[in-house]
Amino acid sequence: MVFLLNYRWSRWSIVDKHGATFWTEDHGDSQNAMSGFDPELEIAPKEYAMVLPMGHRPDDRVMADLYRRLAAAVGQPAAQQPDWADRRLLDQVVAQLRSAPPIAAVEETDRLRTLLAEVAGGTRFLLQGGDCAETFASNTEQYAFAMADTLKEMREAVFRGAASPVVTVGRMAGQYAKPRSKPVDDSGLPAYRGDMVNSATPDPALRRPDPARLRRAYEQSAITIGRLRKYAAVGEGSEGESDNDIFTSHEALVLDYERALTRLDHSDPQRPRLISTSAHLLWVGERTRQPDGAHIGFASLIANPIGLKIGPNAKPADVLGYVRRLNPYDLPGKLTVICRMGSGMVRSTLPAIVDEVESAGRQVVWACDPMHGNTFVSTNGYKTRHFDDILDEVRGFFEVHAAQGSHPGGLHVEMTGEDVAECIGGLADIRERDFPHGYLTACDPRLNAQQATELAVYAADLLADRSNRSLCATRGAGVRSL
Numbered sequence: 001m002v003f004l005l006n007y008r009w010s011r012w013s014i015v016d017k018h019g020a021t022f023w024t025e026d027h028g029d030s031q032n033a034m035s036g037f038d039p040e041l042e043i044a045p046k047e048y049a050m051v052l053p054m055g056h057r058p059d060d061r062v063m064a065d066l067y068r069r070l071a072a073a074v075g076q077p078a079a080q081q082p083d084w085a086d087r088r089l090l091d092q093v094v095a096q097l098r099s100a101p102p103i104a105a106v107e108e109t110d111r112l113r114t115l116l117a118e119v120a121g122g123t124r125f126l127l128q129g130g131d132c133a134e135t136f137a138s139n140t141e142q143y144a145f146a147m148a149d150t151l152k153e154m155r156e157a158v159f160r161g162a163a164s165p166v167v168t169v170g171r172m173a174g175q176y177a178k179p180r181s182k183p184v185d186d187s188g189l190p191a192y193r194g195d196m197v198n199s200a201t202p203d204p205a206l207r208r209p210d211p212a213r214l215r216r217a218y219e220q221s222a223i224t225i226g227r228l229r230k231y232a233a234v235g236e237g238s239e240g241e242s243d244n245d246i247f248t249s250h251e252a253l254v255l256d257y258e259r260a261l262t263r264l265d266h267s268d269p270q271r272p273r274l275i276s277t278s279a280h281l282l283w284v285g286e287r288t289r290q291p292d293g294a295h296i297g298f299a300s301l302i303a304n305p306i307g308l309k310i311g312p313n314a315k316p317a318d319v320l321g322y323v324r325r326l327n328p329y330d331l332p333g334k335l336t337v338i339c340r341m342g343s344g345m346v347r348s349t350l351p352a353i354v355d356e357v358e359s360a361g362r363q364v365v366w367a368c369d370p371m372h373g374n375t376f377v378s379t380n381g382y383k384t385r386h387f388d389d390i391l392d393e394v395r396g397f398f399e400v401h402a403a404q405g406s407h408p409g410g411l412h413v414e415m416t417g418e419d420v421a422e423c424i425g426g427l428a429d430i431r432e433r434d435f436p437h438g439y440l441t442a443c444d445p446r447l448n449a450q451q452a453t454e455l456a457v458y459a460a461d462l463l464a465d466r467s468n469r470s471l472c473a474t475r476g477a478g479v480r481s482l
């Protein structure tokens with residue numbers, strides 16, 4: 001077996017089974033380097049190029065197995081993929097992304113999993129939030145810092161209100177692709193699928209999926225994570241030096257992009273592993289979690305913390321199946337199950353799911369997404385959500401976990417640091433009449449900065465209440481539900 005490896009972003013190395021290494025200057029044409037090789041030897045296709053530190057000799061069989069499994073996973077049927085018109089350009093862009101520097105550093109990704117393990121263990125709370133769909137146009141430092149400030153206010157609300165440390169994860173630095181319910185919009189144009197794929201502008205040419213946007217999404221994400229690192233470096237918080245850290249996450253939707261940014265991490269030569277460098281945490285959405293589909297297959301192979309969205313139709317046994325598949329070794333912090341049932345369904349659908357997973361002794365982070373099950377169209381034609389429904393779903397989520405004795409681990413919300421009017425209600429009393437001037441989202445309605453903070457205060461009260469009650473319970477009061 002011969003492996004084709006990518007070294008330092010610009011050179012290929014080819015290592016044969018005897019450990020001989022050949023180099024080429026031109027990473028676009030690996031044939032140059034192969035003249036000294038035994039033609040009988042199998043050459044791993046170029047598309048499996050991975051990053052290896054110089055001098056490390058991988059175990060052939062383990063590497064080959066990882067490559068094979070990655071290819072097999074993404075080769076499964078994949079829902080919600082763009083129909084790229086220009087395949088040649090796609091190949092070019094993907095080749096560039098394969099040798100691009102990581103957006104999320106492996107050490108940061110591992111650190112996030114450690115923090116999420118504390119969430120799974122009940123000693124930390126997860127706040128995951130950001131845009132429904134990031135856009136290239138709104139990607140300014142001011143915008144990123146406003147989001148970071150709001151996430152920080154939420155974090156401090158939880159810390160103050162419930163004395164709970166928080167791990168903060170932005171839907172940021174990569175949330176550029178959207179699954180859609182219908183392939184066409186109301187005007188008959190191909191649906192907008194996020195800036196990574198096409199343009200929100202209602203123009204047939206601009207709605208055509210354009211592979212060059214993959215590269216732009218990568219570049220914009222790299223810029224955003226730089227801003228988040230800058231924010232963390234200058235900000236001060238109440239919980240210690242890492243207070244302002246914001247990890248990144250997005251839906252692992254467009255597999256051409258995700259696969260290209262997946263690398264082999266061989267820092268522990270005994271345990272090489274595939275890891276996504278597109279974000280610290282990737283989640284699989286409600287529309288793409290087909291058990292035999294490419295997204296679940298891909299997510300089951302990478303070492304990153306994974307999120308899994310589940311809606312009201314998810315069956316308890318199926319959820320346990322996902323848990324086993326996505327976290328086979330039951331590593332705490334590896335899997336976050338993000339429940340988006342809707343306020344009317346959370347109390348009836350979630351208990352059996354939580355029971356199934358907890359009874360099996362599996363460790364997951366339970367998070368509540370109170371947005372996606374509560375969407376409706378306002379009388380003046382905007383997709384919206386009512387803040388009262390959002391609060392009610394969060395309350396229902398806490399009630400279910402109180403009854404089950406499990407930890408309500410966190411919140412996952414679509415939000416912005418701006419003063420928009422997209423969701424109805426809250427203390428500012430946003431109404432439908434505010435939409436014509438305040439509705440700015442590229443896709444789904446977000447909480448504005450004030451609503452997001454109100455929600456965090458509300459959740460902190462529920463968390464504090466729960467902690468007080470469980471304290472009573474351990475003292476013999478026996479209180480288990482809210």
Ligand SMILES: O=C[C@H](O)[C@H](O)COP(=O)(O)O
Pocket residue numbers: 132178179180181182443444
């Ligand atoms: O944010 C999530 C989805 O992309 C969104 O809810 C789908 O919206 P649609 O039903 O308008 O396609």
Ligand SMILES: C=C(OP(=O)(O)O)C(=O)O
Pocket residue numbers: 132179251284285286287309310340372
């Ligand atoms: C599409 C999303 O959610 P879901 O998969 O839960 O519908 C989302 O969070 O952007």
